[in-house]
Amino acid sequence: MTEISNETRFLHAIEMGLGAWQWGDRVVWAYGQKYSDKELREGFEVSLNLGVRFVDTAETYGSGYSERLLGKFLKDIDQPVLVATKFFPWPWKITKGFIPRALRGSLDRLGLESVDLYQIHWPSFTLSPEAMMEGMVECVKRGMTRTVGVSNFDEKRMIRAYTTLARHGIPLASNQVHYSLLTRDVERNGTLARCKELGIRMIAYSPLEKGLLSGKYSTQNPPPGVRGSHYADMLKKLPPVIKLLQELGQTHGKTATQVSLNWLICKGALPIPGAKNVKQADENAGGAGWRLTEDEVARLDEATKDIHR
DSSP states (O other): OOOOOTTTHHHHHOOOOEEOTTTTOOSSSOTTTSOOHHHHHHHHHHHHHTTOOEEEOOTTGGGGHHHHHHHHHHHTOOSOOEEEEEEOOOTTOOSTTHHHHHHHHHHHHHTOSOEEEEEEOSOOSSSOHHHHHHHHHHHHHTTSEEEEEEESOOHHHHHHHHHHHHTTTOOEEEEEEEOBTTBOHHHHSSHHHHHHHHTOEEEEESTTTTTGGGTOOOSSSOOSTHHHHHTHHHHHHOHHHHHHHHHHHHHHTOOHHHHHHHHHHHTTEEEOOBOSSHHHHHHHHTTSSSOOOHHHHHHHHHHHTTOOO
């Protein structure tokens, strides 16, 4: 693996993060129906108290509400928190100048002068990886972000971003991707291996596959809303996986959720599960601070090798 730069070293030291996609999202997560700002604040505070100090949000989450809410929470605490957010490449954002402008908006919503990690949320149809990285370079030069990352970039795009930043002496800190026991494309397409080779931290979003790996859902009891139809086929293949997760969990005194998160940590990824309440925050934090054995990781690999969304 390439030697980790001083700028990005903090990311490699973190085992577990907190994802803030659910904060204000009504479409997928039904914010405002089963949970509110009060529950989110409590979950956030419990996460901090249990050592989870990295929070990932984005300008699109809740149409900016996630950033505003995080900013509000940050004002009321005295513990250090590492903050990451993202630029969404809407098709009308056709020049690199839109990137520092968008970050300024995010900083205003967060109430911060700078963030620890600024990421490109998705590849763009109108901006090349090179152009987007030039925009990110401006953000670094202006002191608006400590490090630069990408999200949902395949290996080729990631290398283009890495190379462009390198010309300016800036490391590519991270690539945030959909990665879980049930979604392992980054292992098969070489992205995970290349991240390790280049010292790029892989951040895993939807690490519990939107709750499927918690063991609380089945074909008879599917997730509510759009998640139920989205995962209909996968739910049929889930029972033996949940059984193995529970079996391994008993060995370590952990839950299926915690085993699923620890599997990602063992793979070298940084999971960022969401937490809508204290119970979820407490359980998520318990996924870190211990390790599955190599044999246990291999058993989980084998059990999920043929499962594709």
